[in-house]
Each structure stands twice: as C-alpha cells, then as structure tokens.
Amino acid sequence: MRSESPPGAGAAPARVTIADVARVAGVSKATVSRFFNHREALLTPDIAARVEAAIAALDYRPSPMAQALKRGTSRLIGMVVADVTNPYSVAVLRGAEKACKDAGYLVMLFNLGNEPEREREAIATLSSYQVDGFILNTFDHGGKGRAEVERLGKPAVLVDRRHGRMSADFVSLDNAGAVEMAVAHLADAGYRDLLYVTEPVKNVSSRLDRQAAFDACLQRDASLRGAVFESTDDGAGALEQAIEMLRGRSGSKAAILSGNAVVTLRCAIAVMRLGLRFGPDIGFIGFDELDWAPLVGPGLTTIAQPTDALGRLAARCLIERLQGSPSPPRQILLSGELIVRGSSRRN
Amino acid sequence: MRSESPPGAGAAPARVTIADVARVAGVSKATVSRFFNHREALLTPDIAARVEAAIAALDYRPSPMAQALKRGTSRLIGMVVADVTNPYSVAVLRGAEKACKDAGYLVMLFNLGNEPEREREAIATLSSYQVDGFILNTFDHGGKGRAEVERLGKPAVLVDRRHGRMSADFVSLDNAGAVEMAVAHLADAGYRDLLYVTEPVKNVSSRLDRQAAFDACLQRDASLRGAVFESTDDGAGALEQAIEMLRGRSGSKAAILSGNAVVTLRCAIAVMRLGLRFGPDIGFIGFDELDWAPLVGPGLTTIAQPTDALGRLAARCLIERLQGSPSPPRQILLSGELIVRGSSRRN
DNA sequence: TTGTACGCGTTATCAG
DNA sequence: CTGATAACGCGTACAA
Numbered sequence: 029m030r031s032e033s034p035p036g037a038g039a040a041p042a043r044v045t046i047a048d049v050a051r052v053a054g055v056s057k058a059t060v061s062r063f064f065n066h067r068e069a070l071l072t073p074d075i076a077a078r079v080e081a082a083i084a085a086l087d088y089r090p091s092p093m094a095q096a097l098k099r100g101t102s103r104l105i106g107m108v109v110a111d112v113t114n115p116y117s118v119a120v121l122r123g124a125e126k127a128c129k130d131a132g133y134l135v136m137l138f139n140l141g142n143e144p145e146r147e148r149e150a151i152a153t154l155s156s157y158q159v160d161g162f163i164l165n166t167f168d169h170g171g172k173g174r175a176e177v178e179r180l181g182k183p184a185v186l187v188d189r190r191h192g193r194m195s196a197d198f199v200s201l202d203n204a205g206a207v208e209m210a211v212a213h214l215a216d217a218g219y220r221d222l223l224y225v226t227e228p229v230k231n232v233s234s235r236l237d238r239q240a241a242f243d244a245c246l247q248r249d250a251s252l253r254g255a256v257f258e259s260t261d262d263g264a265g266a267l268e269q270a271i272e273m274l275r276g277r278s279g280s281k282a283a284i285l286s287g288n289a290v291v292t293l294r295c296a297i298a299v300m301r302l303g304l305r306f307g308p309d310i311g312f313i314g315f316d317e318l319d320w321a322p323l324v325g326p327g328l329t330t331i332a333q334p335t336d337a338l339g340r341l342a343a344r345c346l347i348e349r350l351q352g353s354p355s356p357p358r359q360i361l362l363s364g365e366l367i368v369r370g371s372s373r374r375n
Numbered sequence: 376m377r378s379e380s381p382p383g384a385g386a387a388p389a390r391v392t393i394a395d396v397a398r399v400a401g402v403s404k405a406t407v408s409r410f411f412n413h414r415e416a417l418l419t420p421d422i423a424a425r426v427e428a429a430i431a432a433l434d435y436r437p438s439p440m441a442q443a444l445k446r447g448t449s450r451l452i453g454m455v456v457a458d459v460t461n462p463y464s465v466a467v468l469r470g471a472e473k474a475c476k477d478a479g480y481l482v483m484l485f486n487l488g489n490e491p492e493r494e495r496e497a498i499a500t501l502s503s504y505q506v507d508g509f510i511l512n513t514f515d516h517g518g519k520g521r522a523e524v525e526r527l528g529k530p531a532v533l534v535d536r537r538h539g540r541m542s543a544d545f546v547s548l549d550n551a552g553a554v555e556m557a558v559a560h561l562a563d564a565g566y567r568d569l570l571y572v573t574e575p576v577k578n579v580s581s582r583l584d585r586q587a588a589f590d591a592c593l594q595r596d597a598s599l600r601g602a603v604f605e606s607t608d609d610g611a612g613a614l615e616q617a618i619e620m621l622r623g624r625s626g627s628k629a630a631i632l633s634g635n636a637v638v639t640l641r642c643a644i645a646v647m648r649l650g651l652r653f654g655p656d657i658g659f660i661g662f663d664e665l666d667w668a669p670l671v672g673p674g675l676t677t678i679a680q681p682t683d684a685l686g687r688l689a690a691r692c693l694i695e696r697l698q699g700s701p702s703p704p705r706q707i708l709l710s711g712e713l714i715v716r717g718s719s720r721r722n
Numbered sequence: 723t724t725g726t727a728c729g730c731g732t733t734a735t736c737a738g
Numbered sequence: 739c740t741g742a743t744a745a746c747g748c749g750t751a752c753a754a
Binding site: 057062 | 746747749
Binding site: 043089091092093094096097100112113115118119121122125126134136137139141152153156157158293296297300318319320322323324 | 390436438439440441443444447459460462465466468469472473481483484486488499500503504505640643644647665666667669670671
C-alpha cells in the first residue's frame with residue numbers, strides 16, 4: 029500500500045519543483061535557487077541546512093530544460109557523427125563523453141546514418157536543444173553545415189574531417205605522417221609496388237589528405253611505384269582484379285595500403301579469395317586498428333589511431349572555447365601508431 | 376560584408392521566438408501557436424498565409440525545450456546502453472532511431488560505459504530532460520534501475536536483457552531457440568562434446584537464458600556431452616587450457632559454442648594459438664554475426680541476430696504505450712539466423 | 723540575508 | 739476565428 033503513487037500504470041508522479049522545495053523548507057524559491065548557484069556564500073547556515081534537508085527529502089533535481097531556457101546555455105554538447113556504425117566514430121565519441129563528463133557537460137548525439145543531407149537538420153535540431161557547441165565528425169555537405177554553425181554563432185570543433193574553409197578547431201590523426209610511416213615501413217620490408225585502396229574520396233578531407241600524402245611519398249622515392257584504387261561497396265570483383273594486376277606487375281614486391289577499416293575488410297576478403305598469403309605474397313598495412321587484425325593470416329599490420337585522445341581533445345578544445353578563450357582556430361594533429369604484424373613481412 | 380551577423384566570433388544571434396513571428400505577421404503569439412498545433416482548422420486563410428510567410432521569412436522553429444516545459448512531454452525517447460562499444464547495441468540503436476524518426480521522436484542516448492552503477496544516474500538524467508519513455512539495454516543493477524523507472528511512472532521497454540520482475544515490454548532474440556538450433560546443427564555435423572563459452576553470467580538475463588538452454592539441450596540428448604566455461608578478459612590462458620582439455624577428451628568431435636561476439640574473438644585467438652583448424656579439428660558456432668567471420672580459417676559459423684528489427688520493435692512497442700495502449704506487458708522474441716560456414720563442418 | 727516580481731518560449735483557457 | 743493572459747520551472751534584478 030504505497031502512498032505516493034496512484035494505482036494506474038503511467039500515473040504522472042508530478043515532478044518535484046523548486047517551489048515544492050521552497051515550501052517544505054519554509055523559504056522562497058529564490059533562496060533555493062541561490063543554494064545551488066552561489067552555494068558558497070550568501071546563506072545563513074540555518075537556512076542552508078533546511079534547504080539542503082528539503083532537497084534531500086524530496087530528491088529534488090533542477091530541471092535542465094528550464095535552466096537552459098532561462099540561461100540560454102545548457103551544458104550540453106552536440107555531437108554529430110556521419111555513421112555510428114563506424115567503430116572509429118564510436119571510439120572518439122567515448123573519449124569525448126569522458127572529457128565532457130569530467131567538465132560537467134553532457135553529450136547529445138545525432139547520427140547521420142550516412143545521409144550527408146541530414147547534416148543541416150542535425151545541427152538545427154541540436155541547436156534547438158540549446159547545445160553550447162558542436163563536435164562534428166561529418167562531411168561538409170555543400171557547405172550547409174558550416175553555414176548553419178556560423179549562423180548560430182556557436183563554437184564547433186571538427187574531428188577527422190575538415191570542412192572547406194570553416195574557421196573552427198580541427199582535431200585529427202596526422203594523416204601525412206601516418207602514410208609516410210606506413211610507406212617507409214613497406215619500403216624497408218622490400219615492397220616496391222604499392223596500391224592505395226580507399227573508399228570514394230568525395231569531399232572527405234581525411235581521405236584526400238591520405239591520398240595526397242601517398243602520392244607525395246611516391247614522388248619523393250623513385251624506387252617506388254604506386255597506384256590508387258577506389259573501392260566501392262559492390263565492387264568486390266574490381267578490387268580483386270586490381271590486386272591481380274598489381275601482382276602481375278610486381279610479384280611478391282606488391283603491397284596494399286588500405287585507407288580505413290571497411291576497406292581493410294574488403295581487401296582481406298579479396299586476398300583470401302585470390303588464394304594469396306599476406307606477407308610473402310602480398311604486403312599489407314591498413315588504417316585503423318581492428319580487434320580481429322591478429323586473426324587474419326600472419327596478422328594484419330595496422331595504423332592505430334589514438335581515438336580516445338582525439339575525442340578527449342576535441343571535447344577539451346570545445347570546452348575551452350565555451351569558457352571564452354578567443355584564440356585563433358587551432359589544428360591539432362596526433363600521431364598514429366604502427367602495429368606491426370606478419371602482413372608487412374615478406375618472409 | 377554580411378548583414379545579420381555581428382563581427383565577433385560567438386555573437387549570439389538571438390534565437391527567433393514565437394513573439395518575433397507574431398510581431399512580423401501582425402498577429403498574437405496564440406495564433407502562431409495554433410498554426411502549428413491545430414493547423415487543419417481554425418485559421419482564416421488570410422491570417423494563416425501571413426503567419427506562414429513570417430515563419431518562413433524568419434526561419435522560425437518552435438523550441439522543443441519550451442514545448443517540453445509547457446506540455447510535460449518532449450517527444451524524446453531515452454535509450455540507455457550498457458556499452459556503446461558493443462556493435463550489437465549500436466545496431467539495435469540504429470533500428471530504434473529509424474522507427475523513432477518515422478514516428479516523430481528523437482532518441483537521446485546515454486552510455487553506461489560498462490559501469491552498471493551509473494544506471495540510476497542515466498535514468499534520472501534522461502528523465503530530467505522529460506523523455507517520454509525508455510529503451511533499456513542494461514544490467515539490472517541491484518534493482519535500482521527498475522525502481523527508478525517505476526517511480527517515474529514512465530513506460531519502458533527492455534532489450535536483450537530482462538530486469539528481474541520489472542513489468543515492462545521485453546524485446547529479444549529467442550535465445551532458447553537459437554541455442555537449440557546451434558546445438559542441433561553441431562550434433563548433425565557429428566560433434567559430440569560441446570563447450571559453451573560465455574562471459575561471466577552475472578545477472579545478465581540473455582547469458583542466463585543461453586546457458587540454461589544449453590544445459591537443457593544436453594539433458595535432452597544423451598549422446599551429447601557438454602561443459603560451460605566462463606571466460607574473462609585476462610583469462611586467455613585458462614581458455615586455451617579448457618579447449619585443450621575438451622580436445623583431449625573428444626578429439627575432433629569437440630566443438631565450441633560462443634555466447635557472444637567478444638567471446639568469439641577470444642576463442643578464435645585461442646584456437647589459432649593452439650594451432651587448431653576450425654572445422655576438422657574443432658567445431659565452432661558463435662552468437663552474433665561479425666563482418667570478419669568469413670575471414671577466419673574456413674569461415675566462422677554464426678548466429679545472426681535481427682538487430683535492426685529488434686531496435687525497431689522496441690521503439691514501436693514503446694511508442695504504442697506512449698499513445699496509451701494499456702495492454703499487459705508483452706514479451707517479443709525474434710528468431711536468430713544460422714549462418715553456416717566452414718567452422719561447423721568436420722571435413 | 724531573504725523575498726517579490728518578472729522574463730525565458732511555448733501552449734491552454736477563456737473572452738470577445 | 740482571434741487575442742489576452744496565466745502557467746510550465748527556473749534565475750535574477752530589485753526591493754525589503
């Protein structure tokens with residue numbers, strides 16, 4: 029025989045408000061408000077104690093929505109990801125979440141589900157919840173996202189993918205450095221003919237950067253040959269052909285550099301289907317560390333990204349801005365780590 | 376030389392409110408509000424047109440926060456996941472998101488990051504944003520989650536993991552059916568000695584259900600032997616030992632049934648380390664389909680869960696409740712699909 | 723130090 | 739059919 033809750037299932041238990049606390053404590057709403065916002069000073073110990081007791085008794089929590097409405101600020105950070113299915117994004121999200129939590133912010137996530145045209149909607153929606161700033165891991169779809177953010181005048185930080193000339197902080201892997209490291213490692217191992225396999229480059233800056241770095245490496249080292257292949261979801265056959273051509277040209281001196289995790293999967297399947305052995309028959313390095321990398325053949329050599337750090341940094345960066353540090357846009361690049369396994373050893 | 380936006384970086388562009396629209400349209404706020412909520416009737420064409428024009432001109436959007444404050448309902452659905460890192464949870468999330476979007480709801484996600492004790496906090500936080508209901512994919516940490524939800528009187532639906540005696544809708548894989556299917560398949564293929572490997576069962580209902588079903592299968596079929604092994608993060612050695620013991624007893628008639636994706640990874644590594652071949656040397660079926668399943672040895676046989684459907688159903692279920700359907704708690708079980716690959720063929 | 727009154731953006735109610 | 743007004747829960751000048 030419970031007292032507070034009416035019998036029916038969804039009986040609304042009448043949110044406890046600041047007025048309730050005030051009544052129970054025998055003070056005014058303003059006093060209760062002060063207890064939260066200026067707690068240190070301004071309160072007679074006696075009154076403070078009464079308020080505190082009432083709060084505890086009623087299990088009162090201020091409504092963030094009402095606060096946001098009044099303050100115009102919400103301690104909410106909007107994060108929009110191109111695709112939650114992507115482990116990279118999720119890892120970054122976790123890092124960001126941690127940093128935000130530590131600073132008393134909450135992350136509100138919007139997933140584009142790989143539909144670039146929803147970016148504007150995402151930003152608008154998050155903004156309607158008064159988020160204080162944005163962490164963006166998206167394509168810049170026709171500059172609409174950037175325009176929307178700038179219109180709102182809220183700070184944003186870009187992760188992994190730069191947007192045209194958007195003046196915002198940018199946090200990412202040092203793609204050029206990572207590519208150089210990978211190419212050098214393959215060259216050292218004796219691989220001479222390289223195929224860089226990437227998803228369609230479109231406007232994704234990280235893909236552009238990686239490909240540009242790859243081209244630059246080739247131009248710098250005349251002993252290397254190379255080509256680029258754009259892999260699509262349904263292009264399994266084409267990928268196998270490309271690998272066969274590569275092998276035809278260069279035999280066991282051929283190696284693949286994969287631009288991200290989904291491409292790595294496609295390459296692994298293609299190589300398996302062709303009956304080739306990673307390492308001796310064909311070298312391989314792939315962007316993004318994978319939990320199953322040790323399982324394929326002699327193990328897949330990967331470039332691990334510091335995803336957690338990237339997320340944390342993005343969040344910290346944004347939060348600094350929120351607290352009003354007016355420094356010019358920063359660009360923070362973190363180094364990748366080469367995790368060497370059998371696929372980059374020729375013997 | 377832009378006109379609207381002041382020079383400074385974070386200049387607040389003063390949210391456009393319903394009052395602005397009213398002023399521009401030359402009507403009262405109430406009229407504008409009516410335009411949104413009762414659009415069909417009640418508006419003189421002339422006035423309606425003026426309001427519409429003003430809305431378009433100012434790009435006005437109602438503030439969901441103010442609406443939630445006033446209405447007590449937010450068209451927000453709170454989803455709490457034990458661990459976003461888990462691809463299963465993410466897949467379910469996506470399904471739920473789609474269904475919610477179709478119904479005009481937005482999903483607000485809270486990630487526990489594998490800290491069960493944060494469940495209460497998660498629910499309280501989401502509730503403070505006036506979410507209309509919950510989708511829970513969590514452990515029931517000391518019944519606190521259940522208690523909190525019931526106190527709030529908001530509907531909830533449980534996904535994959537049942538909470539004690541919480542009276543809520545439950546959406547999940549038909550675990551018993553899936554286990555039976557897997558065991559039957561292994562038995563048909565000639566495997567006789569089965570090792571069920573699971574993460575520590577704790578209070579996770581899906582793990583309990585799977586293990587119980589496994590035990591039941593063994594009791595039903597006297598020609599089968601079986602054992603259960605609890606695998607932990609740092610117990611790689613122990614797992615290898617268990618597999619060796621199994622092999623010692625039964626040779627090539629030994630098979631593993633893995634309870635989820637993370638265990639599958641551990642098993643694959645252990646088997647590789649032991650130099651065994653999946654299929655001929657040791658049978659294998661694992662819960663959860665993995666994109667890399669085709670890559671390991673002759674391919675790993677898996678039980679694919681209809682994650683998208685699970686998410687969608689959970690959301691639809693919840694939304695039905697929100698629209699006030701007072702049916703008793705439902706329990707919806709979906710069948711898994713056995714994806715047969717080489718690891719469950721003895722030759 | 724504490725209380726009163728008003729505004730944040732929206733909607734419901736009640737007159738007109 | 740339209741407009742004024744109160745109220746949602748909270749923060750804060752301002753007055754006491």
